[in-house]
Amino acid sequence: MSVVALYLLLLKATVTSFAGMGSLPQIRQDFVVTQGVITDEQLSQAVVIGRSAPGPVGAYVVAIGYFAGGWPGAIAAWLAMITPALLVIPLLTLLRRFLHLPRVRAAVDAVVIASAVLLLTSVVRMAMDAFDQLTRIFG
Amino acid sequence: MRFDKAELRALGWLVFYDVNRTLGGLASMELLRRSLGERGWMTDEGHALFVALSRLTPGTNILAYCVALGWQLAHWRGALVALAAASIPASILIALLSATLAQIDQYPLVRAIIAIALIVATLLVLVAAWNLLRPYIKGTNAVRTGIIAAIVIVLVLMKVTPVRILLVAAAVGVVMASSAAPPVAEIDR
Numbered sequence: 148m149s150v151v152a153l154y155l156l157l158l159k160a161t162v163t164s165f166a167g168m169g170s171l172p173q174i175r176q177d178f179v180v181t182q183g184v185i186t187d188e189q190l191s192q193a194v195v196i197g198r199s200a201p202g203p204v205g206a207y208v209v210a211i212g213y214f215a216g217g218w219p220g221a222i223a224a225w226l227a228m229i230t231p232a233l234l235v236i237p238l239l240t241l242l243r244r245f246l247h248l249p250r251v252r253a254a255v256d257a258v259v260i261a262s263a264v265l266l267l268t269s270v271v272r273m274a275m276d277a278f279d280q281l282t283r284i285f286g
Numbered sequence: 287m288r289f290d291k292a293e294l295r296a297l298g299w300l301v302f303y304d305v306n307r308t309l310g311g312l313a314s315m316e317l318l319r320r321s322l323g324e325r326g327w328m329t330d331e332g333h334a335l336f337v338a339l340s341r342l343t344p345g346t347n348i349l350a351y352c353v354a355l356g357w358q359l360a361h362w363r364g365a366l367v368a369l370a371a372a373s374i375p376a377s378i379l380i381a382l383l384s385a386t387l388a389q390i391d392q393y394p395l396v397r398a399i400i401a402i403a404l405i406v407a408t409l410l411v412l413v414a415a416w417n418l419l420r421p422y423i424k425g426t427n428a429v430r431t432g433i434i435a436a437i438v439i440v441l442v443l444m445k446v447t448p449v450r451i452l453l454v455a456a457a458v459g460v461v462m463a464s465s466a467a468p469p470v471a472e473i474d475r
Contacts, residue, residue: 162344165449167311170345196383199400202306202376203314205346209377213384221381229373231345232353236365238339239354250463256422257459258338258452260431263418264438265341265448266312266411273310273408280401284394 148184150223153216156182157208157227162234167204168194174211189214203228289360294367296325297359301352301371309403311348313410314372315340318355319417327359334418341452349373430462 148156156177160170171194178185185193193214197207205228212224245251289297304317315337322328336354343350349372356368422431434455441451 161346165341165344165347165447167346167348193384196380198309199396200376200379200383201309201403202379203346203348203373204310205349206373206376206380209380210384213381218381218385221377221384225373225377228346228377229349229369231343232349232369233365234345235339235343235350235354236357238343239357242335242339250460253463254456254459255335255338257434257455257462258342259334259418260422260434261438261452261455262337262341263415264435265442265451266415266418268439268442269312270408270412270415273404273411277401277404277408280397280404284397284401 148182148215150216150219153212153220154223154227157212157224158230161205161208161227162231167197168207170205170208174208178211178215184215185211289364294360294363297327297356297364298367298371300325301356301368302375305348305352305372306375308406308410309400310411311340311346311351312414313406314348315351316410316414316417318351319414322355328355330417330421332358334421337414337418338452341448433462434458 157170157174160173160177163173164170171190175187175190179187179190190211193207193210196210197204200206208228209221209224212220212222212227214220216223242251242255246255300321301318304321305311305314308314308317315333319328319330319333323330323333332355336351336358339354340347340351349369352368352372353365356364356366358364360367419431422428437458438451438455441454446454
């Protein structure tokens, strides 16, 4: 698989997901099932490496890129990971233009509140994850 | 917006340090809120806006957050410095781990470190959630916040995806809008 094709396939996964691990199903479909360039075991290894290393959770795609295409693949994967983040710039610019409108302010406030509640639900999952790690050590 | 080289380097260092010393973007955002707030580069309201935007942007949330704060501080230079500082170190580490095919999860010491890091990250996320909610639970805002929170919890239990939940919340916010709604403060520098 060419580096460009690798980048485009990974970009398809990252740009259609809204969280670090959200790209996993699409990556499995494209890289394991359709193209067969990595195995399920390698996919699992990539997830473990991504979850175990500090930094962005979504960086596990770099492991995918390495397994699929060596160091050039890892670089292509890094590019696919960072590309969608740049979309926040037009979003921020657009939002600031209309932020003085009461309904826009209210919508942003509501999204912030919803984000906070979603964070609290994440805490439950993270606590369970931490408990699972502890039981694997001491259990 | 003027942001000299020394300030750009400081931004890069802060992002590198806060994003790469914890597990997951949520905890990193809370660390960045504190670090940048201490320098007067971030207000709590600005942080809340960036958190909301990062959840609505495709891809990895913490990277979108870093691009937004970098853009706000120093446009393209700031955005690219923050993005590089947040993404390159972890990517290099992950590529190296992949190259060695290290079965890192099988070592007890690694698992212990991960468990401790997860606990710390969990506590940071708890603090982050509280800091986001705090401005919205005073006075008449508490009722609106309670309604939105209840809707979100129901949608989570129904396994609705986070993006759809945020869009529903935005729609509810528009419907419940009133002239008394508190402004989302401008990001100060």
